[in-house]
Amino acid sequence: MIRALQSIGVGITMSLIEMMSHKLRSALSVIGVMLGVASLVAMLTLIAGIDVFINRKMVKWAGSVWFVNRRDAQLREKITWSRSPSLRFSDGPYLEHNARDVRYFYRTIERRSDIVISGRNENAGIRGMDRQSMDEDLEEMRITEGIMLSDNDFASGAASCIISWELAQRIRAQMRLARVTDETLVGRKCTIGNFMLDITGIFGPIDPDNKPWHLRRSVLMPIVTMQRLMTGFDPDPGSVRILVNDPKTIKKQLRGITPVLRSRHRGVEDFEIRTADWIDEVRSMLNNAALLMGIVSVISLLVGGLSIMNVMLSSISERIHEIGVRKALGARRLQIFVQFTVETITLSCMGGVFGMVLGMAPLLFREAIYKATDGAIEPTLFVSHLFGVFGIIVFVGICFGLYPALKASRMNPVEALRYE
Amino acid sequence: MTMEQVPVIQTRNLDKSYYLGKERIPVLRSISFIVGQGEYVSIMGQSGAGKSTLLNILACLDTPTSGDYFFNGENISSLSENRLAEIRNRSIGFVFQNFNLLPKLTIAANVELPLIYNSTPRPERQRRVREILERFGLWERRRHKPNEISGGQKQRVAIARALVKKPSVIFADEPTGNLDSHTAGEILVVFDDLSAEGNTIIMITHERDVARHASRVIHLVDGEILP
Structure with missing residues (x-):
C-alpha cells in the first residue's frame, strides 16, 4: 500500500x-x-x-387541474347537455368533499368587465378570491400603495378591492391627458357595473422582470364580495381550479376525480380538463x-x-x-x-x-x-x-x-x- | 557451506541465442564462471564478442536461453520480470558507458532515483544522497542538471547512483569509453578504491589498460570464454 x-x-x-x-x-x-x-x-x-x-x-402549477366549460358542442350534443347544470362554483366544494384525490379548491370567480375609476374607463379582469387563493396568486407581488385587503374584508365581504399596477398606470395616464392633478387612486371608488368598491391598495411585482400576464390588468376582491354584489352565490366561476394530492400522478388521480364531476353534471362531460402538463x-x-x-x-x-x-x-x-x-x-x-x-x-x-x-x-x-x-x-x-x-x-x-x-x-x- | 562462501555470481553453461527471422544466432555459448565476494573482474573482448549480452544477463536485465545463473545463491534464470527488477534495485549497481543520467532531473534527484524505487523513507534517502555526493565531491553541484557538468563528473554521479543503494555487485559497462584518458584514469582510480573497500565489481571493457586494473580478467571471444 x-x-x-x-x-x-x-x-x-x-x-x-x-x-x-x-x-x-x-x-x-x-x-x-x-x-x-x-x-x-x-x-x-x-x-x-x-x-x-x-x-x-x-411547482406552483404542478398539482393544479382546471375544469372549464366546453364550448365546442355540436347541435346534437347540446340537447343532451341541456340536462347538465354546467360548470358552477359549487362544483369546487363538491369535488373537495366527494373526490378522494382533491386536496383543495381554489375559491375563485373570474369575469372580464369594464370598470370606471374616477371617471376613466378601462377593461380589466375581475377576480373574487378567498384569502388563501389570493395570497398564493400574489406570492410574487407586493402592495406598492395603500394596504392589502384585511381578514375582516374577506370575512364580511366588504366592498373593497385592490387593483394592479398596470391598471393604475393606465388610469393615471388618462388622468394626465385630462389634466387631472390629483393622481391618488387609493381611497377612490372603482365602479364595476352597478356597484362601487373602495380601492384599498395597489399591488405590483416584487421583481420588475417578472410580470405574470394574468395579473397585469386586474381587480381583486374577496370572493364573498364578488358573490354578494355581482355574481350571486353559485355562478359559472370561469374555471374550477383544484389541487390534487400528488402532483406526480395527476393523470391517474383524474381518473377518480372526473367521474365525480361528471355524475354531478348528470352524466354529461360538458367540461374540459386542463393541467399544466406542458411543464x-x-x-x-x-x-x-x-x-x-x-x-x-x-x-x-x-x-x-x-x-x-x-x-x-x-x-x-x-x-x-x-x-x-x-x-x-x-x-x-x-x-x-x-x-x-x-x-x-x-x-x-x-x-x-x-x-x-x-x-x-x-x-x-x-x-x-x-x-x-x-x-x-x-x-x-x-x-x-x-x-x-x-x-x-x-x-x-x-x-x-x-x-x-x-x-x-x-x-x-x-x-x-x-x-x- | 556458510553464507560467506556463497559466490556472488555463479554461471553454469549459460547459452543465449537470438533469432533473426527463423535463423538462430548464438551469442553466448556455455559460459561458466564464478565471481566471489569482493572480486574485481574485468570481462574483455572485441565488439561483437557478446560482452554486453553477458552483462545484461549478469545484471538481471535479461534471462539466458539455457543454463543456470545463480546470483547470491539464488537461481535467477527463470524469475519473473518484477522479481528481477527487485534484485536489480536491491543488489545491483549500474555504471554505463554513456552515463545514462536522466537529463531532466537534478544530480541529487538522479542519485536518489534508485532509493525512490525501493521506497526508502525520505529522510533516509536524503541522508544517503548527501553522504554519497559528499564522498564524490559533488554535493555543491547537487542542484545542477547533468548537461551542466563535465563528463568525468557525470560518470562520478553515475557511480554515486550505483553505490547509493549499497549493492552487492557493481556492473560497469565500458565506464571510461566516453572519457578522455585523463578523466578515464580518475574514474579507474575510483573503481580501484571501491574494490579496495571490498566491493564486488564486474567491468566490461575492450581496452587492455583498463582491464589491467582488475584482479582477474575473463576473455570473451565469439561468445565463449577463453580458457
Whole structure:
C-alpha cells in the first residue's frame, strides 16, 4: 500500500517535471480536454438554470387541474347537455368533499368587465378570491400603495378591492391627458357595473422582470364580495381550479376525480380538463436538448482525450531509453505504469480545471442572461455537478492513459536501453 | 557451506541465442564462471564478442536461453520480470558507458532515483544522497542538471547512483569509453578504491589498460570464454 502510494507520488513528480519541460506540447493537449470540459460545464450551468426556473415557477402549477366549460358542442350534443347544470362554483366544494384525490379548491370567480375609476374607463379582469387563493396568486407581488385587503374584508365581504399596477398606470395616464392633478387612486371608488368598491391598495411585482400576464390588468376582491354584489352565490366561476394530492400522478388521480364531476353534471362531460402538463413537455424538451449538448460535449472530451493519448504515445517513444534506464535502476512495472498514468491524469485534470473555470463563464453574465431570457435562464452551478465532471475527467485520463502506460511498463529493459 | 562462501555470481553453461527471422544466432555459448565476494573482474573482448549480452544477463536485465545463473545463491534464470527488477534495485549497481543520467532531473534527484524505487523513507534517502555526493565531491553541484557538468563528473554521479543503494555487485559497462584518458584514469582510480573497500565489481571493457586494473580478467571471444 505504502509502496503503491509512493509510486504514485513519484509518478506525480516525474510527470510534472516532464510536462514543464514540454510546455507547448502539454498546453496543446490540455486545450482539447479544456474545451470539452468547458462546454460540458457551461451546458450544465445553463440547463440547471432553466431547471431551477421551471421548478421555481412551475411547482406552483404542478398539482393544479382546471375544469372549464366546453364550448365546442355540436347541435346534437347540446340537447343532451341541456340536462347538465354546467360548470358552477359549487362544483369546487363538491369535488373537495366527494373526490378522494382533491386536496383543495381554489375559491375563485373570474369575469372580464369594464370598470370606471374616477371617471376613466378601462377593461380589466375581475377576480373574487378567498384569502388563501389570493395570497398564493400574489406570492410574487407586493402592495406598492395603500394596504392589502384585511381578514375582516374577506370575512364580511366588504366592498373593497385592490387593483394592479398596470391598471393604475393606465388610469393615471388618462388622468394626465385630462389634466387631472390629483393622481391618488387609493381611497377612490372603482365602479364595476352597478356597484362601487373602495380601492384599498395597489399591488405590483416584487421583481420588475417578472410580470405574470394574468395579473397585469386586474381587480381583486374577496370572493364573498364578488358573490354578494355581482355574481350571486353559485355562478359559472370561469374555471374550477383544484389541487390534487400528488402532483406526480395527476393523470391517474383524474381518473377518480372526473367521474365525480361528471355524475354531478348528470352524466354529461360538458367540461374540459386542463393541467399544466406542458411543464412535462418543456421538461422533456429540455432533457432532449441537454442530451444532445451532452453528446457533443462528450465527443469533444473524447477528442481531447485522444489528443492526450497521442501526446503520451509520442512522449513515450521519445523516452524509450529513459524507461530502459529506470528499469535498469530497478523500477518495477507498476512504478513505470503509475508514472505514465499519473502523467495523463495530471494533463487531463489540468485541462479539466481550466475547462471548469472557462465553463463557469455564464455565471459571470448571470444578470445579463437572466434579463435577456426574461428570467427563464438563471445560470446556476451545483457543486455536485462539478464533482461529477471532475470524475469524468479523471476517467478520461485513466482510459486514454491506460494504453500508453501499459506500453511503457511492458518495455523490455535491454531493448529500451539499446534504443537511442 | 556458510553464507560467506556463497559466490556472488555463479554461471553454469549459460547459452543465449537470438533469432533473426527463423535463423538462430548464438551469442553466448556455455559460459561458466564464478565471481566471489569482493572480486574485481574485468570481462574483455572485441565488439561483437557478446560482452554486453553477458552483462545484461549478469545484471538481471535479461534471462539466458539455457543454463543456470545463480546470483547470491539464488537461481535467477527463470524469475519473473518484477522479481528481477527487485534484485536489480536491491543488489545491483549500474555504471554505463554513456552515463545514462536522466537529463531532466537534478544530480541529487538522479542519485536518489534508485532509493525512490525501493521506497526508502525520505529522510533516509536524503541522508544517503548527501553522504554519497559528499564522498564524490559533488554535493555543491547537487542542484545542477547533468548537461551542466563535465563528463568525468557525470560518470562520478553515475557511480554515486550505483553505490547509493549499497549493492552487492557493481556492473560497469565500458565506464571510461566516453572519457578522455585523463578523466578515464580518475574514474579507474575510483573503481580501484571501491574494490579496495571490498566491493564486488564486474567491468566490461575492450581496452587492455583498463582491464589491467582488475584482479582477474575473463576473455570473451565469439561468445565463449577463453580458457
